Amino acid sequence: MIKVSSETLSEPSKERSPGGTGVGIFGGTFNPIHFGHLRSALELLESLSLSELRFMPAGEPPHRDSPVVSAEDRAAMVERAIVGESRFICDRRELERDGPSYTVASLEELRDELGKDRSICLIMGCDALLGLPQWHRWEALLDLAHLVIMARPGWVFPDDGVVAKLLDEHGGSSDELPKTPAGKIVTQTLRPQDISATNIRALLQSGLSARYLLPESVLAYIAERGLYAKQE
């Protein structure tokens, strides 16, 4: 049986204090960024006492079809979405790199920039965790960063296989994250937000409103640039 405890963040905890030095990395296609991403990122930033959280839009995602919307537009939407939250950063490094955007390469660069002692937390959904063994040089990820898994209520972890072994060897609690730079896997159950970029694109392509699912500033950018336009 895998001993992975999932911590729930929906209730504020008096034990958690602001002002840490850890850095959160939230990768994704952000096609477009929405309140599911933003709220989850803020909850993690505060509950894990991270000093900053970097949204890292993928340039050319290696695991899925290339999005029709350009990397530049996706990053511009992230930048608009995070205006006013100084702890959020849009990290464009994967857009500037030629070829597929491998997370391990980004983490290597970040480790060089941030120094060997800084705690780095790579945030991913539980769906992404299951696909981890298909990632380029995935074994190196835990030497470079901690993994923070965003679980959904009712989510069950695998009992055997590569991921189960990984959880068994590296599973820990959030208190351990600031104490070491890398190597732990921590699971956090976040406030559920049933929002996906797929659903937002489908609404816009059908000529329906996506209001209240993502920031107004992002919707204004989408309208300005004619992105996800209604299919005639």
Ligand code: ATP
């Ligand atoms: P798509 O619908 O195009 O697959 P998405 O909405 O899942 O997109 P991504 O850019 O693929 O967005 O996701 C980046 C990260 O955000 C992933 O780790 C994913 O698990 C997480 N994520 C996506 N939607 C939510 C949500 N509603 N709440 C919390 N995390 C989310």
